[in-house]
Amino acid sequence: MCLAVPMRVIEINGNKAVVESRGVETLVDITLYPDLDLDDMVLIHAGFVIEKLDPGAARDIEEAWSEYEKAIES
Amino acid sequence: MDKELKKKLAGRLRSYGLPGPLSVMEICGTHTTEFFRTGVKDLFPDRLRLVDGPGCPVCVTPNEYLDRAIEIGKSGAVIVSFGDMIKVPSSYSSLGAERAKGMKVEVVYSPMEALELAEKDPDSEVVFLSVGFETTAPGEAAVALRAKERNVKNFSLLPGNKLTPPAVKALLESGEVRIDGFIVPGHVSSVIGSEAWEFIAEDFGKPCVIAGFEDYDLITGTLALMDMLAAGESKLVNGYARAVRPGGNPRAMEVLYRVFRAADSEWRGLGPIPSSGLEMRDEFADFDASRKFRVTLPEPREHPGCRCGELLRGLILPVDCPLFGKACSPERPVGPCMVSTEGPCAAYYKYGR
Amino acid sequence: MxxxxxxxxxxxxxxxxxxxxxxxxxxxxxxxxxxxxxxxxxxxxxxxxxxxxxxxxxxxxxxxxxxxxxxxxxxxxxxxxxxxxxxxxxxxxxxxxxxxxxxxxxxxxxxxxxxxxxxxxxxxxxxxxxxxxENEALRGEIAPGDAVLINGSIGDHGVAVMAERNRLSFTRGLLSDCAPLNHLMERVASNCPGAVKFARDATRGGVASVLNEIVKNRHFSATLNEASFPVKDEVKGVCGLLGIEPLYVANEGKLVMVCDGGRAEEIVHAMRETEEGREACIIGSIGAEYPGKVVLETEIGGRRMLPLLAEEQLPRIC
CATH class of the missing domain: 3.30.1330.10 (PurM-like, N-terminal domain)
Structure with a gap:
């Protein structure tokens, strides 16, 4: 289950943060992941930050699939 | 992901040479829907069968839970819920039908809004329907903590949360259905961590992929699973490492277990499963609607002919149910799998051809 | 009083x-x-x-x-x-x-x-x-090979209202598209006489519902191309958060038009000359493959159905 969307932290205020994605801003609760900095990418589910995203891991995985594709092609 | 790469990988999936007929199970209801919505399911090679697992929290919630919510609502309390629950049939009614008759039913996007409603309206009892898996439960726990902190006496949760790994384990132990590999829920894994799924490969010898929800996540997740099946490997692959760490989000789990504790729980279709649900700890008894409201429940009733149970065990596909698309449709749902947006029947009805 | x-x-x-x-x-x-x-x-x-x-x-x-x-x-x-x-x-x-x-x-x-x-x-x-x-009603014989057009981005109205209703503190750029379409229709009628076979404003139920009304019980289908239809970034964002589909969201200033495939560009051009049609474009075509159905071709080349949905779109978490 569970819709969750990646958004960027643009403001932190106590246990709340303003997050943004595609020009949409919304206020979320960061009780479940308080250790955040501005510009962090986070995963939002039902008004809560449930996890911080790791853009490096995303790049690594894409790189691996790019290699995979090249290996099959050749 | 780069568009060209994505399209090339989509082509790989379409032309994949399977060693034989294969059944893979996705456990997450959002995966059920997204496989259709993104068109990735349409790319599947012919002999690859995608079986839907018990991963839609609305679908696996037994009728008795909604019967109780409705009885509490009849006592005058405001029932607050995620939109997902509104049209789900209970034994004799639904929240939507009760709302039309005058029951106070509010739809929210976040459980925090339910607490705000309670604080704004101190003369009303406000009951939030706490459903959902490990992704949702920590937020619901955080709201209970805040309610206790602020001493909001007119607010309570009706706990109906479920834990996913015990259900998958029960399914595997039953041996009822042949599944060759698993695609496990990405956002549940963000909270509980990839390690929580190691038992699928280690104890049951089945390959398992943690996948995200974008089209490329579904394509690469399926490719990774088929590659393992073709090579006879059974490993756990974390394809969603950008959002899933081995140990998950420990802080979320800690908040979750400060309010809840694991308890035996009844799943539609799967029956009772040990330690597969959450109940509120005694310190939170005042915020536990199941203890706060003493209501008499009607005799729970399953809908005659409805095969949601078998579907949720992966035994049949929606199209195998004789009610599908005839007596049971999104407009007039008989079972929960047709009404929940991420229910397998709703997905087949909407997107299948 | x-x-x-x-x-x-x-x-x-x-x-x-x-x-x-x-x-x-x-x-x-x-x-x-x-x-x-x-x-x-x-x-x-x-x-x-x-x-x-x-x-x-x-x-x-x-x-x-x-x-x-x-x-x-x-x-x-x-x-x-x-x-x-x-x-x-x-x-x-x-x-x-x-x-x-x-x-x-x-x-x-x-x-x-x-x-x-x-x-x-x-x-x-x-x-x-x-x-x-002044002219005949815009209800011509639709046939395979016809084009499906829209006059701009979809879902703006419903999403603006839903964001407001759900007290989501969305800020920038989210506006209802509420607008009259008569100036646009008059421009199309005068620039491209006789070209439009069908037009309907895509209000409740959105673009997907209008298309279903067009193909219902007919011998043709409508195929939309996901990559081609315009959805504002903000609308995508809110739809992602609330779990709803832009194609089913109400519009109040958008219409779906069907015309002969050969005249589609001409009509798009005419629409673009008006305030309400600045982002007009071709979003799909009428075909013979799945009679009575609306089909969406996704970005990766997969296909799925876009059925008529009677249900109200509620924010969901799963």
Whole structure:
């Protein structure tokens, strides 16, 4: 289950943060992941930050699939 | 992901040479829907069968839970819920039908809004329907903590949360259905961590992929699973490492277990499963609607002919149910799998051809 | 009290156009007329980019325009809940007047009833409209090979209202597309006579519902190309958060048009010359493959159905 969307932290205020994605801003609760900095990418589910995203891991995985594709092609 | 790469990988999936007929199970209801919505399911090679697992929290919630919510609502309390629950049939009614008759039913996007409603309206009892898996439960726990902190006496949760790994384990132990590999829920894994799924490969010898929800996540997740099946490997692959760490989000789990504790729980279709649900700890008894409201429940009733149970065990596909698309449709749902947006029947009805 | 309200309504909506007798007597000229009516309720009454008044005028203007009629006259019937703020009522009426002026229609008759507190949700508005048909109604023989067009981005209205209703603190760039479509339709009629086979405004149920109405029980299908239809980033963002699909979200200034494939570019060009059609484009085609169905081709080349959904879109978490 569970819709969750990646958004960027643009403001932190106590246990709340303003997050943004595609020009949409919304206020979320960061009780479940308080250790955040501005510009962090986070995963939002039902008004809560449930996890911080790791853009490096995303790049690594894409790189691996790019290699995979090249290996099959050749 | 780069568009060209994505399209090339989509082509790989379409032309994949399977060693034989294969059944893979996705456990997450959002995966059920997204496989259709993104068109990735349409790319599947012919002999690859995608079986839907018990991963839609609305679908696996037994009728008795909604019967109780409705009885509490009849006592005058405001029932607050995620939109997902509104049209789900209970034994004799639904929240939507009760709302039309005058029951106070509010739809929210976040459980925090339910607490705000309670604080704004101190003369009303406000009951939030706490459903959902490990992704949702920590937020619901955080709201209970805040309610206790602020001493909001007119607010309570009706706990109906479920834990996913015990259900998958029960399914595997039953041996009822042949599944060759698993695609496990990405956002549940963000909270509980990839390690929580190691038992699928280690104890049951089945390959398992943690996948995200974008089209490329579904394509690469399926490719990774088929590659393992073709090579006879059974490993756990974390394809969603950008959002899933081995140990998950420990802080979320800690908040979750400060309010809840694991308890035996009844799943539609799967029956009772040990330690597969959450109940509120005694310190939170005042915020536990199941203890706060003493209501008499009607005799729970399953809908005659409805095969949601078998579907949720992966035994049949929606199209195998004789009610599908005839007596049971999104407009007039008989079972929960047709009404929940991420229910397998709703997905087949909407997107299948 | 009622006299005061009547006076206010007449003063704002058109002292020069509203006829005070039992009915308005009109002279639309020779030829056929088009006649339609619609009732409007919306929560909240005011939303980014519009309000219930603007909606009530444009909704009826659009029902006339998509048939190929030139809208001329509207009626306005109000049902007011006791205790409605007079300042809000004034704002709604002023907005109706502005919308009517922009669309070039006159409000010629009306009625007002006040009901008890709790018997209505603030204000309900019914408008009926009359337009003249200078050409034949835009209902031609649709066939495989035809093109499906839209005049701009989809889902703007429904998402703006839903964001407001769900108290999501969205800020930038989220506006209802509430607008009259008669200027656009008139431009298309004069630049590309005889080219349009069908047009309908994509209100409740969104673009997907209009397409289903077009293909239902027919020997052809409609295929949309996901990559080609315009959705604003903000709309995508809110839809992602709330778990809803832009194709099923209501619009109040968008129409779906079907025309001969060979004339599609010409119509797009004409639409783009108008304010309401700046982002007009081709979004799909009529085909023979899955009769009676609407099919979406996704970005990665997979296909799925877009059925008619009767259900209301609720924010969901799973």
């Amino acid at each position: 009622n006299d005061m309200i009547e006076g206010l309504i007449r003063k704002i909506l058109g002292p020069e156009s509203i006829q005070l007798d039992d009915s308005a007597v009109l002279d639309p000229g020779p030829g056929k007329i088009a006649f339609t009516t619609d009732s409007f309720t919306v929560t909240p009454l005011f939303f980014p980019g519009g309000d219930i008044g603007k909606l009530a005028v444009n909704g009826t203007v659009n029902d006339l325009a998509v048939m190929g009629a030139i809208p001329l006259y509207l009626s306005c019937a109000l049902i007011l809940e006791e205790g409605l703020d007079m300042g809000e009522l004034t704002k709604i009426l002023e907005s109706m007047r502005r919308a009517a002026d922009y669309a070039g229609v006159k409000i010629v008759t009306g009625d007002t009833k006040v009901v008890g507190k709790g018997a209505a949700d603030g204000i309900y508005i019914n408008t009926a409209g009359i337009g003249i048909m």
